[in-house]
Amino acid sequence: MHGSIACRAAMASAALFACAFGLGACAAEPDDSTTVQAMQFQDVVVPNGLRIREGQHQSYSREEAGWRHGRFEYTGQLEVATAANYVRERMPQHGWTKAQDEANAEATKLRFDRGIYRAEYTFLRSEGATTMVVDYTTDYARR
Secondary structure (H helix, E strand, O other): OHHHHHHHHHHHHHHHHHHHHHHHHHOOOOOHHHOOOOOOOOOOOOOOOEEEOOOOOOOEEEEEOOEEEEEEEEEEOOOHHHHHHHHHHHHHHHOOEEEEEEEOOOEEEEEEEEOOEEEEEEEEEEOOEEEEEEEEEEOHHHO
């Protein structure tokens, strides 16, 4: 009979602990790995007059132990040709090599490589504003 009471007491304590732990977990801060961040990498070139868009998670980035991945969206009144020319001029100053340079009536696309990193710039003009999107990736196969 005493074993039964001890067993019930242990089970009640365990249930109380689990309940308390569960409530505490709900009050904890959100896990940083699930939040969206848009920390711009220092080697991403951005023309003056373009501002990063983050409000609806248009921009995000992640960096861990040399691995980088990011998508940055910028908008402003700067003309596409002016913005693209600025990037063409400045990226080599940061050690990047131009690998692609294409322009048509819809968009201008530039791609730059540096070691294991790749930065792809896309410039669009729509509704009186210029949008610049930078896709930044790491490719270990490029070693």
